[in-house]
Amino acid sequence: MDLILSSFDIFFRWDVWAAILVGSIGGVIIGAIPGVGPAVAIAILLPATYSMEPIIGITVLLGIYGSAMYGGAIPAILINTPGTPVNALTTYDGYSMTKDNKARRAITLAYWSSFTGGIFSIIALIFMTSVIAKVAPLFGSRDILMAALLGLVLVVISHRKQTLIAGMLVFFGMFISTIGMESVKYTKRFTFDQSWLLSGFDLITVLLGLFAVSQAFILLIGNDKRVSMPSLKGKKSEGFFDLIKYKTVALISSAMGVIMGIIPGVGEFLAQFFSYNIARGISDKPERFGKGAPEGIIAAEAANNAVPAAAMIPLLALGIPGEALTAMMLSVFYVHSIIPGPDLFVKHIDFVYGLYESLIVINIIVMIFLLFATKYLLKIIQIPQRFLGVSILGLSFVGVYTLRNSMIDCIMCAVFGVFGYALKRLNLPIVPIILGMVLGNIMELKFRASQARIDTLFDYINRPISGTIFAIIVIALLIHFWAIWRQYRRKTN
Amino acid sequence: MGREEYQAGDLVFAILMLFIVMALLVSIPFETKWFEGVPLVKQPRLWPTFCLVGMALFGLLYSLQIWRSYKFQLGQVQGELNELSSWSRPLEFVFYFVLYVWFVPLAGYLLSTLLFFSLLTIRSGYRSLLMFWVSLATGFGIVVVFKSLLQVKIPSGTIYDFLPDGWATFFMIYF
Helix, strand or coil, rough: HHHHHHHHHHHHHHHHHHHHHHHHHHHHHHCCCCCCHHHHHHHHHHHHCCCCCCHHHHHHHHHHHHHHHHHHHHHHHHHHCCHHHHHHHHHHHHHHHHCCCHHHHHHHHHHHHHHHHHHHHHHHHHHHHHHHHHHHHCCCHHHHHHHHHHHHHHHHHHCCCHHHHHHHHHHHHHHHCEEECCCCCCCCCCCCCCHHHHCCCCCCCCHHHHHHHHHHHHHHHHHCCCCCCCCCCCCCHHHHHHHHHHHHHHHHHHHHHHHHHHHHCCCCCHHHHHHHHHHHCCCHHHHHCCCCCCCHHHHHHHHHHHHHHHHHHHHHHHHCCCCCHHHHHHHHHCCCCCCCCCHHHHCHHHHHHHHHHHHHHHHHHHHHHHHHHHHHHHHHHHHCHHHHCCCCCCCCHHHHHHHCCCCHHHHHHHHHHHHHHHHHHCCCCHHHHHHHHHHHHHHHHHHHHHHHCCCCHHHCCEEEEEEHHHHHHHHHHHHHEEEEEHHHHHHHH | CCCCCCCCCCCHHHHHHHHHHHHHCCCCCCCCCCCCCCHHHHHHHHHHHHHHHHHHHHHHHHHHHHHHHCCCCCHHHHHHHHHHHCCCCCEEEEHHHHHHHHHHHHHCCHHHHHHHHHHHHHHHHCCCCHHHHHHHHHHHHHHHHHHHHHCCCCCCHHHHHHCCCHHHHHHHHHH
């Protein structure tokens, strides 16, 4: 309780509140615009947050991360176009409800479900923090090495039907992180005698290229779509009563979001996929799913909004980002020499609680904002796509050029933009590259740090934590191969 | 999330990536160092080699997967080539972007951004006066938020040296 009270000193600062407001409302707006999404916004804003205090910078980014999916549900429900990729499942039942003239009900249901998921996950985390604070200091180099490996394995196998290409892109990301001067023997690696390659590829340059610049190219080269907005009729309270009616689905989905959020490399997609299937399994009318079932919206939205707070756990406790957005946030910590990991829960626990409190307020502000400002957000959804492309390209300049005022960085960012454009056209995943880059670097450092205590390969897994994580890796791989085998058998029969 | 179907461009992408990996694998002895008497696990060469071998292995399996679903028909070959050429379409915008970056230290952030936004808006096919003003307002807004308020590190333009003293300082700090 003392820790929670001491965290209020951080929480009640005016600049923290300003960051909460900017992040939460900005996140909703960004999420509501199809084609932008939180990854693009965070990548652009990242360098600007470097000059802020960590609590301010992280709060702005968390605000965007935590609230973008609220906004993303609006176009998903009204025009069948998800605002952020993770709102795709919401279109199934949300748009069906819109076609049945129940747009207001679907939207308010999505808001209340998102709010439930968000608040549930934060409360769960506040209670779990004391446990994590006790367990985190027990993590040594080998344990963190195994946790990073788990993250990479999960990110590969969670890309169902794209496992091989995801594997290749993870290794590609890991390779990128090795380019430049290595820090142990100070030798050059893959610099090809180019001085600009000595410092390697900056994560921000790669992130901005793959997420923001590539998206700008997609929008600039594509065509503007004319969208007609359905009218919002009905009471704002309709969705709330639906949520009360299906509270079990909301709670199960929120819990699923928390579990999936904590596991590195998994994230929103699997959380909502599992929740949706569970909701359909326990429903009295499973045949309604995909045709306008309120439980479908609840499952998708509660699950994906429970992920952001939970995804902070591996990041804060072990310094291991579970997906691209937390990987971006990791760089904010490093810039301010606050190294996420076991020490954070010992030395800066008030900072961690301050973040959780900010997350609660972000959810409340977003909810209030959406209940009263949805009709204004409908205008934002109609911003022409190509003009959005112009704006994203202009904003990307700020992101990459402010790093070190380097023309080379901008050219590299543009090159990664073209690469990301090709990946997006081919519907190939980008996230494995980023996680490979971040986790690969962590793995190399921990691999080297653990050498003093390694005689045989078995020594990597003979600690209780690393052994347990290794067992999870083996189980995950067995389940994956079993699923492939089952699919193969089904095809051949 | 995932996809099962073959898509035009898959094969050419797989071949390109494999080609890059092979070139990188061959250059390992020249681009990394090996220290005699140092254990393998402490060699700086180990980690990039591990990454490239992993990339090659997955890349090879991915290529085989694509190869199996590939049918050697004229339409598919044409589709691959069309997709390859479509990847060059963003190069025009890369050129504008690099030009913008080059122009900022000369003309200053404000003028470069206004020009970039207005010209790219016209290039994107918007001809109405309204969109022109919207583009200028957006560009101006971005400069005000990032340079004037957040004070991000963007060098002032050489052009500001030609302004009267008071104005020059003002523009250097805020625009």
